Amino acid sequence: MERKGCENLEPEKKKALNGFLTGIEKRAFTMVRFAVGNTEDALDLMQETMLTFVRLYSSRPEEEWKVLFYRILHSRITDWYRRAAVRKRLQQWFGFAKEDEKENSPEDFVESSQISPADLVENKEFNAALEKALSRLPARQQQTFFLRAWEDMNTKEVALAMKCSEGSVKTHFSRAVHTLRTILEDFSP
Amino acid sequence: MSTNGNGNTGEERFLNEVKQSLDARAENIEEKILLRLRKIRHQATLEAEGRKKGMFFLPRWIQTSALATVATAVVLVVVWFYSQRPAFLFKNPEDFEIVSSQDQMELYEDLDFYKWLAASDSRG
Numbered sequence: 001m002e003r004k005g006c007e008n009l010e011p012e013k014k015k016a017l018n019g020f021l022t023g024i025e026k027r028a029f030t031m032v033r034f035a036v037g038n039t040e041d042a043l044d045l046m047q048e049t050m051l052t053f054v055r056l057y058s059s060r061p062e063e064e065w066k067v068l069f070y071r072i073l074h075s076r077i078t079d080w081y082r083r084a085a086v087r088k089r090l091q092q093w094f095g096f097a098k099e100d101e102k103e104n105s106p107e108d109f110v111e112s113s114q115i116s117p118a119d120l121v122e123n124k125e126f127n128a129a130l131e132k133a134l135s136r137l138p139a140r141q142q143q144t145f146f147l148r149a150w151e152d153m154n155t156k157e158v159a160l161a162m163k164c165s166e167g168s169v170k171t172h173f174s175r176a177v178h179t180l181r182t183i184l185e186d187f188s189p
Numbered sequence: 190m191s192t193n194g195n196g197n198t199g200e201e202r203f204l205n206e207v208k209q210s211l212d213a214r215a216e217n218i219e220e221k222i223l224l225r226l227r228k229i230r231h232q233a234t235l236e237a238e239g240r241k242k243g244m245f246f247l248p249r250w251i252q253t254s255a256l257a258t259v260a261t262a263v264v265l266v267v268v269w270f271y272s273q274r275p276a277f278l279f280k281n282p283e284d285f286e287i288v289s290s291q292d293q294m295e296l297y298e299d300l301d302f303y304k305w306l307a308a309s310d311s312r313g
Contacts, residue, residue, distance in 0.1 A: 054233045
């Protein structure tokens with residue numbers, strides 16, 4: 001009987017894991033693409049995050065999954081920024097800084113990203129302006145904003161995910177909201 | 190879509206608008222990207238199954254650290270090994286003088302012979 005119980009639990013866990021990843025992947029991908037500015041790197045980071053998540057934390061309680069997932073994602077984005085900074089510095093030292101380096105900038109992503117069907121209906125201009133404004137936010141403010149405002153995570157959860165204090169989260173979020181509202185102040189339907 | 194509201198109400202309204210906009214963007218991700226995300230997710234769930242079958246799992250950072258530690262250990266052993274080798278064959282300068290002198294070497298080589306000769310003479 002006990003054996004049968006264990007066998008039933010496994011598919012449930014698997015189903016829950018699949019459901020969790022399915023539910024989070026679109027938003028997570030959108031956040032990463034905003035952060036790194038290009039689709040390929042965003043997909044690579046998503047892959048690393050998902051694999052690391054299931055390896056390390058799939059056995060943890062489901063209530064913790066969201067924070068743990070975004071904690072890994074945050075680490076991967078930070079690593080990406082570090083690698084990008086080193087790469088840029090090396091290119092400058094050796095004098096072969098690429099002209100097309102701008103391809104990776106978030107602003108260009110916004111400029112070149114496909115216009116979604118949602119943009120074609122009402123609020124099109126607001127959506128475009130919002131994307132541009134979000135892309136201009138400093139990395140930590142941007143991530144804090146996404147997790148607080150979009151993922152509805154509380155301050156403590158965001159602090160855990162971003163490996164910083166709750167005070168820092170409040171500061172980043174407040175600044176992000178202020179900046180966005182200032183940029184979008186003139187927007188009206 | 191006013192963002193000029195004051196206080197929390199204005200902020201809440203603004204955040205709701207932002208949220209709706211981001212939701213719309215996430216729901217309209219290109220199909221080819223969705224396919225790749227699905228593939229990644231599938232790979233991750235397979236990984237979760239595989240992990241349970243395997244006895245050990247070492248994260249990549251541990252593997253890298255282990256490799257670096259082994260490399261450092263090899264370098265240390267090599268350095269230590271070479272530092273143990275004497276710089277000269279003869280630590281005592283007097284020994285060096287004896288060996289470097291060809292005549293004296295011959296004398297020492299013949300010493301046994303002279304000893305034997307002397308012993309033979311004394312017996313004879």
